[in-house]
Amino acid sequence: MRLETLIKQVRANCQVASARQAGLYSLCGTLLRLRQLYKWEHQLPPWREPEPEAVLGWIELKERTWDCLETAAWQRLTWGETSYEPFAVEALNRHLLPQGLAYGAGLSRGLSPTFFLGELAQVRKINGLTILVLGAEQARDLDGTPALCQGRLIYARKEALAFYVWERLSDPVQQNNHFLTIALDAYRLPLKSLLKDPEVHQEQFQALLADELAAVIHHEMGEALEPSLKEAFATILKLYPQTRLEHWVRGLKDALAEVNEAGRLAYIIKERQFSSLALMLAWRPGLYPLLLPELEPAFWEVADTGDWDLLEQARAQALTRLRQIAAGLNHLLATLQNSSPERLRTEIEKQYLAPLGL
Secondary structure: OHHHHHHHHHHHHHHHHHHHHHHHOOHHHHHHHHHHHHHHHOOOOOOOOOOHHHHHHHHHHHHHHHHOOOOOOOOOEEEOOEEEOOOOHHHHHHHHHHHOEEEEEEEOHHHOEEEEEEEEEEEEEEOOEEEEEEEEEEEEOOOOOOEEEEOOEEEEEHHHHHHHHHHHHHOHHHHHOHHHHHHHHOOOOOHHHHHHOHHHHHHHHHHHHHHHHHHHHHHHHHHHOOOOOHHHHHHHHHHOOOOHHHHHHHHHHHHHHHHOOOOHHHHHHHHOOHHHHHHHHHOOOOOHHHHOOOHHHHHHHHHHHOOHHHHHHHHHHHHHHHHHHHHHHHHHHHHOOOOOHHHHHHHHHHHHHHHHOO
């Protein structure tokens, strides 16, 4: 009964979180996330497409529900006689981990709260970090981020990752993505064949998901262990939420996490995971070509020569450059700490965004 009550409470908070998240995405981004959420609620695998009429009716109901919840308060979460605020992750997980479950709460895009509760598939301890790998989930919201870092705690969500990867694979634009083709060749997995009959190719698809799970975990490890941007990141998110400054500083933080000593690229180089390298380039966010221009030339050099030292040199070069940017940003924030937010915004845009053409 305690667990059933907790699940209902987390799901209620997920509804409120979804209501607040819905306005943060583009129309296309919202529809993609709604489709994932529909499949999850109806226990459909990522590759099974529901009937359009059923989805449209469900979306209309969701929108009416969310309209009533945008200003709703979070429910406290109870376990036995004790109640907790919804961000009391550590306290709640002391009860849940022995039950084979894990609860997550954090801040996503635009500092919007996100919540999830799922089966605990694995616990890992690496470099002083605790990594909780979640399997099937009993509660989630619209966000569906596959991995999340909270201080020294990292969540990796296998179910959310499967939805994320399948959405990328099934996007018609991906048909001409040469990096994706290279990545899938490593699994002997032609994209058209996979999309036509995913059930037949489950062994290869699950192998790809396992490799990507390791890659996203190492991205979060890189984020957790990167010291250079922590104060500046928090300051910019507080002053300029949902602006292009937030978009840029998130990109800078993610790029640092990719290339630092604990991050995804160092892991890929160590393990010689060429398929993961190709996927990293296939699905790189929009700012990566600007923030990490060294990676694509290094990819082709490795492809041509098999010399991974060339990629390691590119990684180290990118890390040095990005940490210099972070140091400069920290210095600028300290220098202008008594200035108006408008002046600070102007200086950041002039020094860091304008040279990128942003």
